Structures are given as structure tokens and as C-alpha cells.
Amino acid sequence: MKQHIRLHVALLGASIPFRDAAHAQLVTELGGGVGLQGITYMVVDTPANDLYLAGAFTWANDQQVSPGILRWGDEGLESVGCGVGWDCIAFINQGGLQNPAFALAKWNGDLYLGGSFFFTLGGIEYNWVMRWDGTSWHPIPGLDGPVKSIKVIDDQLIVAGWFTYADTVLANGLARWDGEAWHRVIDVPVFSAGDINYVNDVVKYQDQWYLGGNLLSPARDLVKWSGQSWETVGGGFLGIFSQVNKLRVYNDRLYVAGSFSRCPEHAGVLSNPGSGVVAWDGSAWDDLGGGTCGSPNGSVLSIAWWNDELYACGIFDVMGGQPGGRLAKWDGERWCMLTPPGFWGLGGPAALEVYNDSLYIGGSFLVAGGDSMSCFVKWVGGDYTYSCGAQSVAEADTESGGLVCSPNPTSGALMVKAPAWANHGCSLRVINTAGIEVLRLNFTHSSSFDVSSLPSGVYALTLQNQSGRSSTGLFLKD
Numbered sequence: 001m002k003q004h005i006r007l008h009v010a011l012l013g014a015s016i017p018f019r020d021a022a023h024a025q026l027v028t029e030l031g032g033g034v035g036l037q038g039i040t041y042m043v044v045d046t047p048a049n050d051l052y053l054a055g056a057f058t059w060a061n062d063q064q065v066s067p068g069i070l071r072w073g074d075e076g077l078e079s080v081g082c083g084v085g086w087d088c089i090a091f092i093n094q095g096g097l098q099n100p101a102f103a104l105a106k107w108n109g110d111l112y113l114g115g116s117f118f119f120t121l122g123g124i125e126y127n128w129v130m131r132w133d134g135t136s137w138h139p140i141p142g143l144d145g146p147v148k149s150i151k152v153i154d155d156q157l158i159v160a161g162w163f164t165y166a167d168t169v170l171a172n173g174l175a176r177w178d179g180e181a182w183h184r185v186i187d188v189p190v191f192s193a194g195d196i197n198y199v200n201d202v203v204k205y206q207d208q209w210y211l212g213g214n215l216l217s218p219a220r221d222l223v224k225w226s227g228q229s230w231e232t233v234g235g236g237f238l239g240i241f242s243q244v245n246k247l248r249v250y251n252d253r254l255y256v257a258g259s260f261s262r263c264p265e266h267a268g269v270l271s272n273p274g275s276g277v278v279a280w281d282g283s284a285w286d287d288l289g290g291g292t293c294g295s296p297n298g299s300v301l302s303i304a305w306w307n308d309e310l311y312a313c314g315i316f317d318v319m320g321g322q323p324g325g326r327l328a329k330w331d332g333e334r335w336c337m338l339t340p341p342g343f344w345g346l347g348g349p350a351a352l353e354v355y356n357d358s359l360y361i362g363g364s365f366l367v368a369g370g371d372s373m374s375c376f377v378k379w380v381g382g383d384y385t386y387s388c389g390a391q392s393v394a395e396a397d398t399e400s401g402g403l404v405c406s407p408n409p410t411s412g413a414l415m416v417k418a419p420a421w422a423n424h425g426c427s428l429r430v431i432n433t434a435g436i437e438v439l440r441l442n443f444t445h446s447s448s449f450d451v452s453s454l455p456s457g458v459y460a461l462t463l464q465n466q467s468g469r470s471s472t473g474l475f476l477k478d
Helices: none
Strands: 027-029 039-045 050-055 069-073 076-079 101-107 110-121 124-132 137-139 147-153 156-161 174-177 182-184 198-205 208-214 222-225 230-232 243-250 253-259 277-280 300-306 309-314 327-330 335-337 349-355 358-363 376-379 404-406 413-417 426-431 437-443 446-450 457-464 470-477
Touching: 039 101, 039 349, 039 358, 050 101, 050 110, 050 349, 050 358, 101 156, 110 147, 110 156, 124 147, 156 198, 198 243, 208 253, 243 300, 253 300, 253 309, 309 349, 309 358, 404 470, 437 446
Parallel strands: 101 147, 147 198, 300 349
Antiparallel strands: 027 376, 039 050, 050 069, 069 076, 101 110, 110 124, 124 137, 147 156, 156 174, 174 182, 198 208, 208 222, 208 243, 222 230, 243 253, 253 277, 300 309, 309 327, 327 335, 349 358, 358 376, 404 413, 413 446, 426 437, 426 457, 457 470
């Protein structure tokens, strides 16, 4: 199990105070801007070197465009046919689509667009997903609910969403399209009896299928197929508002972005592996510097990698303990907020993509940095950061370290190693996912104790000395 215990050695502020950077542009609007309600998702078509935008927009650059779908390339913003529910003639309200597009993928030369849209055009029904062949749009019938994710996995077109059936196939949120018919990818049960599976995303990681979404207990928002059964991943996520929004694989780690928190002061659950964004290596979690802990709404909506750094956007105003505004990057050791509080006005960023070695930002904002910019911009701020957290080193036994648990998971003995300050008079509490203390021990620097009598599940550890200094950790009881 990898442990990621960090030593804070220096607090580094912004490389440029924002009052001095206000005259220097951090982002620039593209193509005259995209209309109200904006962009929900972007994807690069690498062979054609085009960037496709999906969302709720109906106008761009002050003119009608194909609703819900646009192409950005050498010619600027271009419509893709008539888009969602338009005949290319009638006037479109600038207010945007009530039922937007959420997902895009290019497969076998065709573009697939999915979302919550359903409409009839020319006597033909288009529900939830449709295909662009380069000339016209075609419906793909059969789904009975919205599409939230479309990906090409193992050269197959995989669709995930809030549906039960794909034609006559009982799919429960995960289906495969072969160009002519729907198929079951793998047997998916209804994770919460009496409900549907609200699947927001799908990936294949370490040769196992992972589904993330708003999946109630016992699924806990994130499950994987072990080859024999579906299992909750690393204890999963709990909380009134918890859900997984995006799943991405990078450098053999699975990154999970969503609306979850480990901070009790913001409706978080202590057993959660982190806040807003975390990484999974197949056996253990990395909380990535605490993520959005401290933000009243810590939701992360999109993540992307650029120059080996992780970029995140969403509703958060704190990341890695640093204040800022809705856009941040992780360099592997610390978070830096890229924009200050209030930078994004009348909405915020919701989609990130790297195109032609630049970071593109989409969302529903109408103001950026005090300037009128509508929903579609590119980062031009170079290395500017508004605020950065502490540098860190991987060292377990340090003045500011956390609790190191091994083996983790465990079915019997658990060894806990604490920071150097935990010598005498410390109390170690073991807390279950319901917030109930199930065990309390007197603790020194390191100790081993038996957890075999505890039910299977995720447990939080809290160590505190007589002066109130504390440290935390998590372990999974098999």
C-alpha cells in the first residue's frame, strides 16, 4: 500500500499578486464566446485536430448555431449540422437547451453525442443519443434514459447513463453499441433496490470495469467488476450530496472527481478518502493534499492533465487549503489556485480539455477576470498562480505527518505509526462510517492492535494528545 503522508515545509504565496496581474490576461475568449448555459463537456478529435464542444448552448458569437454541439478548429467555431432539435431554419431562443448534451466520442469515423435531450424532427424521434456521419444526424433508438458518458474502450463504443434498457437489453446504466444494435457490456445489477443506476462515468482500469455516479449504498458511488462480482472501491463515498462526476486514468492511477467531502463542517463523512478529487492505485487512496476540504461546496466537475500536472475545475473556492476561484492545479506535491475568488462571474468553469498544447476551459460563466467572456476561453496566464499550498515530501514519521496504517486492508492486526510528537498521553479513536466510536486506545508513537472483531468496512482513526494536537488516518477492514 502506498502511503502519502506529507511534510509542510514552506508556505508559498502567489507568484504574482492578483492586483498586479489584473491588467495581464489570464484567459482569453474564443470564437466570440458560446451562448448562455454554456459547455458541459469537450473532447479532441485527434486525427482531424478538432475540438468538439457539448452543452446547452444555442447561440455563439451572437448568432444561431447547432444547439448542443459545436466544432472548434482552424476555422473557428462551426456548427455540426442542425444539432439538437433544430431544423437549421427556425429562430432559436438564446436561453439555451432545457435538456443539454453531456457526452461526446468519435468512433469508426462518426461522432456520437449523448445527453438528456429528447425531440422529434421530421417525424423521427431522437432520444438521448445520436450519430453524425459527417453530413447528417441519425437517431440511435433503444435507450430509456439520459446518457452521461460515451467512451471508446477496447475499440468499442461504451455508453453509460441513467437508463435501464438499451432496446430489449437490460443494461442498468452500461451498454455497448456495435453500429447496428445494443449489447450488454457485463451484467450490471440494480445497486439500490427499487431505483435505477445513476451512472455518470465509466472507465476500464487495471483490466477491471469501474462505474461512478450517484450510486446509493451498498455501492457508495463507485464500484468495480472483480471478474466475479461488483465491489465497492476502497470503501466508496458517503454523504447527503456525494456522487462521482468523472473517472480518468493517468500514469496507472485512477482519478476520481466528484461531489464528496471528508470534512464534517461541510456535510462531509470522515470515512471518505478525500474531498472533491482523489486518486486510487488499485489498493489504496491518495487524498491529493486534502482536495477541496474547507470549501462549503467542494464539487469538482472536470479534470485534465497538461504538462504532467492535474488541472481541476468546479464549484470549489478552496483547494489544498488555499483560497481561490474554481480553477486549480496539482503538481504532484501541492495544489495551486490559478484564479482568485470572484474571478468567474455569473457561473463558472465546468469542462477542461487540452488542445494544441493549451488548456481550454468551458462552462456557464459570463464574466472572467472582470471582463465579459462567455463560456469558452483558453488559459493564457502562463505560470501565474493566485495562491499555492505547501511543498511536500514523502515521509511518514515527521512533525506534521498523518497516521500510517499497515497492512491496509487488514482482517486482523493493524499497525499504526504516528508522527514524532505522539509520544505519551495520546488517545486513539476508531470511528465507523456512521460516526460512532467503536474503539479507543492509549497510544504512543506506534502500536499494533487487533481489529478482527470489527465488521467489514472503512474506519477512521483520530489521534489526539492532551493539548489538542491531532492526526488522522483511514483503514479498510476486510
